[in-house]
Amino acid sequence: MGHADVADELEDATGISVAQVNRSFGDIVALEAIDLHVSRHQRVGIVGPSGCGKSSLLALVCGLDEPTSGSINVLGGHSAAERLAACAWMPQRDLLLPWRTVLANASLPLENKGLSKRDAYAIVEPLFERFGLGGFEQRFPYELSGGMRQRVSFLRTLVAGKDVLLLDEPFGALDSITRADVQQWLRSALDDEPRTVLLVTHDVEEAVLLSDVVVVISPRPGRIVARIPISLAPVNTRRDAVMQPDFIAARGEVLDALEA
Amino acid sequence: MSNVDGNNGASRGLAEAAPKRSKDKGSPLRERLRNLGPAIGVLVGLVVFWELACRFLSVPAYILPPPSSIIATLIKKWDTTLASATWVTLSEVAIGFALSLITGIGFAILLHASPHVRRAIYPLLIGSQTIPIIVIGPILAIIFGYNIVPKVLLVTLICFFPIVVTTIDGLASVDPQLKRMMKTLYGTAWSTFRRVEFPAALPSMFSGIRVAATYASIGAVFGEYAGSSNGLGYVMIQATPQMQTSLVFAAILLLSLISVVLFALVSLAERLLVPWAKEGRS
Numbered sequence: 001m002g003h004a005d006v007a008d009e010l011e012d013a014t015g016i017s018v019a020q021v022n023r024s025f026g027d028i029v030a031l032e033a034i035d036l037h038v039s040r041h042q043r044v045g046i047v048g049p050s051g052c053g054k055s056s057l058l059a060l061v062c063g064l065d066e067p068t069s070g071s072i073n074v075l076g077g078h079s080a081a082e083r084l085a086a087c088a089w090m091p092q093r094d095l096l097l098p099w100r101t102v103l104a105n106a107s108l109p110l111e112n113k114g115l116s117k118r119d120a121y122a123i124v125e126p127l128f129e130r131f132g133l134g135g136f137e138q139r140f141p142y143e144l145s146g147g148m149r150q151r152v153s154f155l156r157t158l159v160a161g162k163d164v165l166l167l168d169e170p171f172g173a174l175d176s177i178t179r180a181d182v183q184q185w186l187r188s189a190l191d192d193e194p195r196t197v198l199l200v201t202h203d204v205e206e207a208v209l210l211s212d213v214v215v216v217i218s219p220r221p222g223r224i225v226a227r228i229p230i231s232l233a234p235v236n237t238r239r240d241a242v243m244q245p246d247f248i249a250a251r252g253e254v255l256d257a258l259e260a
Numbered sequence: 261m262s263n264v265d266g267n268n269g270a271s272r273g274l275a276e277a278a279p280k281r282s283k284d285k286g287s288p289l290r291e292r293l294r295n296l297g298p299a300i301g302v303l304v305g306l307v308v309f310w311e312l313a314c315r316f317l318s319v320p321a322y323i324l325p326p327p328s329s330i331i332a333t334l335i336k337k338w339d340t341t342l343a344s345a346t347w348v349t350l351s352e353v354a355i356g357f358a359l360s361l362i363t364g365i366g367f368a369i370l371l372h373a374s375p376h377v378r379r380a381i382y383p384l385l386i387g388s389q390t391i392p393i394i395v396i397g398p399i400l401a402i403i404f405g406y407n408i409v410p411k412v413l414l415v416t417l418i419c420f421f422p423i424v425v426t427t428i429d430g431l432a433s434v435d436p437q438l439k440r441m442m443k444t445l446y447g448t449a450w451s452t453f454r455r456v457e458f459p460a461a462l463p464s465m466f467s468g469i470r471v472a473a474t475y476a477s478i479g480a481v482f483g484e485y486a487g488s489s490n491g492l493g494y495v496m497i498q499a500t501p502q503m504q505t506s507l508v509f510a511a512i513l514l515l516s517l518i519s520v521v522l523f524a525l526v527s528l529a530e531r532l533l534v535p536w537a538k539e540g541r542s
Contacts (some may be wrong), residue, residue: 059440093439111455112446157445
């Protein structure tokens with residue numbers, strides 16, 4: 001897989017650092033004493049039961065929300081604006097704009113940056129082939145399958161050119177066959193173009209398959225109850241990956257931590 | 261749309277999308293006409309029934325003229341009365357409707373942009389709708405006289421409300437997740453407005469504009485009732501006491517024709533500007 005080496009190389013570089021973060025909504029404590037260190041280009045999977053504050057954590061990291069107490073550092077920036085500038089956030093639903101073609105949807109971050117439509121398209125169009133979307137540039141989102149729409153959404157997130165990707169159950173809305181396919185595709189896409197990734201999911205296999213470290217969060221109030229390093233032998237297919245003993249052992253560890 | 265696509269997602273998607281597109285482009289006009297068929301059938305049936313009932317029941321023409329006599333009056337009085345009256349009313353409707361589009365959409369954007377202004381104005385705007393538009397007509401006539409201004413203002417007033425309300429609702433109903441996502445994709449307030457909020461508000465806005473299009477001619481007629489020297493409403497108010505009932509009906513026919521044309525134009529604009537609205541919501 002190779003990304004473990006990259007992480008070693010950049011060990012000193014901090015991607016995301018969350019220190020003693022608490023977040024309450026009124027009387028409800030969503031997150032409690034969260035400490036999380038993510039090296040640059042490391043991939044961290046976050047699993048936990050529904051309502052444990054996983055999504056709140058992502059909102060805090062990318063500067064859409066502020067912690068009640070504690071500090072968050074993303075690529076050296078502490079303020080919400082600095083965090084917002086460093087992070088791209090991809091939600092569970094693809095949130096493609098139905099009035100834009102797929103190409104125009106993927107170009108959105110560049111247009112927001114001030115590029116003309118023509119310049120933005122010129123940059124984004126060559127990426128379509130690699131994302132398995134070749135020939136669909138001028139289609140509208142409703143003409144695409146769920147898996148393809150999610151790939152467009154991911155392409156849009158990548159086009160923003162940000163180092164930190166916050167993926168909030170990116171494949172949660174897909175059926176299991178499509179999800180397996182897109183997981184494998186995402187793994188290779190991230191190997192080609194390493195990014196610092198926080199992946200929130202309720203799918204333990206997905207977390208183990210795509211992450212260097214899996215962090216388990218307890219039911220509310222959300223606390224980190226386990227950090228499980230993952231090292232899988234490099235294999236070609238998802239099927240081979242999920243059959244290997246290391247994978248099965250890691251999955252067992254995560255499940256134990258979830259049930260503890 | 262099914263989500264089940266394995267590694268062959270691309271090829272399958274193509275095969276699926278291609279026939280769909282050709283079907284979309286097929287013959288929308290013919291299909292629309294076919295959809296209108298039953299309505300036209302009912303209309304023709306009613307007109308025939310009306311004509312026969314008038315003839316066989318010997319209804320006096322000053323009470324209910326048969327359609328044939330309405331058409332005859334329409335043709336006879338076109339040059340002398342109806343052509344200029346139609347032109348006057350059409351101008352009032354067109355100018356008033358255009359004004360309501362500009363002010364209504366502009367006002368909605370202003371209220372959307374500033375929550376303070378919205379809190380101060382929106383309840384008053386809703387409250388203003390409890391004033392019957394008919395009573396405003398004479399007041400406007402007193403202020404502005406017998407010219408075109410009070411009629412245009414009445415059309416604008418009557419069309420303004422549905423446009424403002426549906427536009428504000430459309431702007432406010434944008435998925436909050438979408439706005440958050442825009443923030444992480446370099447979206448400023450302005451780029452979020454023009455690339456997300458405004459396009460997302462269009463379907464809702466157009467439903468308000470369509471309602472406004474049907475109200476517009478009512479405003480013009482009320483304005484003419486309150487004081488005028490020409491227009492279809494003026495023709496009606498002159499013809500009624502003279503028992504020229506078929507002329508009243510001819511004016512009504514022309515008036516509804518104005519509404520139908522306006523409505524059709526709005527629908528056409530909607531199809532051109534918001535083609536994604538039908539399929540896009542999934």
